[in-house]
Amino acid sequence: MTTTVSSASPPAAPVPAAPPPARTGRNRAGKQLHGGWITYTVLILFTLGSLFPLVWTAIAASRTNTRLAETPPPFWFGGNLFSNLDTAWNDANMGAALLNTAVVAGTIAAGTVLFSTIAGFAFAKLRFRFKNLLLTLTIGTMMVPPQLSVVPLYMVVAKLEWTDQLQAVILPTLVTAFGVFFMRQYLSQALPTELIEAARMDGASSLRIVWHIVFPAARPAMAVLGMLTFVQAWNDFFWPIIALTQTGNPTVQVALNGLGRGYIPDQSVIMAGALLGTLPLLIAFVLFGKQIVGGIMQGAVKG
Numbered sequence: 001m002t003t004t005v006s007s008a009s010p011p012a013a014p015v016p017a018a019p020p021p022a023r024t025g026r027n028r029a030g031k032q033l034h035g036g037w038i039t040y041t042v043l044i045l046f047t048l049g050s051l052f053p054l055v056w057t058a059i060a061a062s063r064t065n066t067r068l069a070e071t072p073p074p075f076w077f078g079g080n081l082f083s084n085l086d087t088a089w090n091d092a093n094m095g096a097a098l099l100n101t102a103v104v105a106g107t108i109a110a111g112t113v114l115f116s117t118i119a120g121f122a123f124a125k126l127r128f129r130f131k132n133l134l135l136t137l138t139i140g141t142m143m144v145p146p147q148l149s150v151v152p153l154y155m156v157v158a159k160l161e162w163t164d165q166l167q168a169v170i171l172p173t174l175v176t177a178f179g180v181f182f183m184r185q186y187l188s189q190a191l192p193t194e195l196i197e198a199a200r201m202d203g204a205s206s207l208r209i210v211w212h213i214v215f216p217a218a219r220p221a222m223a224v225l226g227m228l229t230f231v232q233a234w235n236d237f238f239w240p241i242i243a244l245t246q247t248g249n250p251t252v253q254v255a256l257n258g259l260g261r262g263y264i265p266d267q268s269v270i271m272a273g274a275l276l277g278t279l280p281l282l283i284a285f286v287l288f289g290k291q292i293v294g295g296i297m298q299g300a301v302k303g
Contacts, residue, residue, distance in 0.1 A: 054278065061085065061272035068267050080268065087266075088259060088273035093246065097255035098280065104169050104240075104251060105233035111174040112229045113222045119175070120183025121214045125196055135184070142177045150242060157243060164248035169240050173233065179225055186221040187214070234281060252277040 062081035063074050088094060122128070123135050153172055162168040191214065199209050215222070237253040244250055246258040256277060259270045 054282075057271050057275050057278070060268055061275050063268050065264070065266045065268050081272070084268050084272035085276060087269050088276060091269070092255040092259050092273050093250060094252075094255055094273065094276050097250045097252045098276075100166060100249050101234055101251040101253075101277075102280070104166055105230050107170050108173050108233040109226045109230040111170075112176055112179045113226045115175040116179030116183045116225060117187075117214065117218050117222055118210060119180045120185075120187050121191070121210065121218075123180070123184040124187040125191060125193060135181075138177050138180055142181075146238065150239070153239075154242060163243065164245050166244075166249055168243040169236075169251070172239070173236075176229070179229065182225055183218060183221060187218055190221070191217045231281065 058081070059074060059077055060068055061084050062078040064078070064080055067074055067078065119138075123131060157163060157168045195213060196209060199213055204212070235253065236251075237257075240251045240254050241257060244254050246254055250258075256270070256273045259265070259273045
């Protein structure tokens with residue numbers, strides 16, 4: 001008796017269903033970005049609190065000195081804004097003050113960014129004798145109060161006959177220890193040592209390495225340092241009021257100091273001058289705020 005073997009293949013095993021697509025980090029991050037009503041309430045409160053000084057300055061600049069002295073103070077705009085602005089502009093020589101401050105703040109910011117980046121690169125990636133000692137001494141200068149250096153600094157300025165000239169304000173702050181330390185810390189992480197060694201092997205000079213490698217890598221930190229330095233130089237009052245005069249080459253802060261003189265200072269005119277001195281910073285942030293925030297975020301990601 002012959003046994004017939006069936007040639008039929010056994011039934012195929014069921015194919016398991018494909019697992020659902022994994023949630024990507026973008027999806028998770030997208031859900032985390034949706035804040036609730038508590039988040040928006042806190043943000044609105046912080047925004048209103050941040051804008052209140054500026055709004056109050058504008059309100060006070062639009063009122064009269066008599067109305068500001070009354071109780072309760074005004075909480076809405078008046079009709080004297082443009083007249084007070086015109087008085088502050090003429091009495092404080094605000095046109096020359098704004099131009100001088102733009103020159104001083106721009107030059108200080110550019111010089112600080114340039115020299116601090118080069119020095120920070122040297123301390124971060126180059127090898128030379130007494131590097132740690134020099135870095136310690138540089139950081140140590142941040143602990144010295146600036147008031148202690150006023151007398152010798154003014155003696156040097158007077159000896160050079162720079163009194164009431166813009167270079168007397170620019171040169172002493174053309175580079176800062178904070179800027180050197182800030183750029184050194186950033187370049188230590190953001191700039192690979194292998195990239196510098198590869199450029200050396202290709203025959204690149206130190207100047208070419210700084211221009212084509214260091215500056216592009218340090219661009220986010222340079223933008224942040226430039227913004228901070230520009231704002232600080234714009235608002236600086238202590239040294240400019242000593243080195244400059246209101247009738248010569250005043251900066252904005254020196255010019256505003258002249259508005260507060262008199263037996264009864266006109267607070268509305270003073271507020272109008274403060275508003276004039278603040279508007280350029282607001283305009284600059286509106287125009288370049290996106291680039292500034294982008295530089296900060298890019299630096300945070302690289303760091």
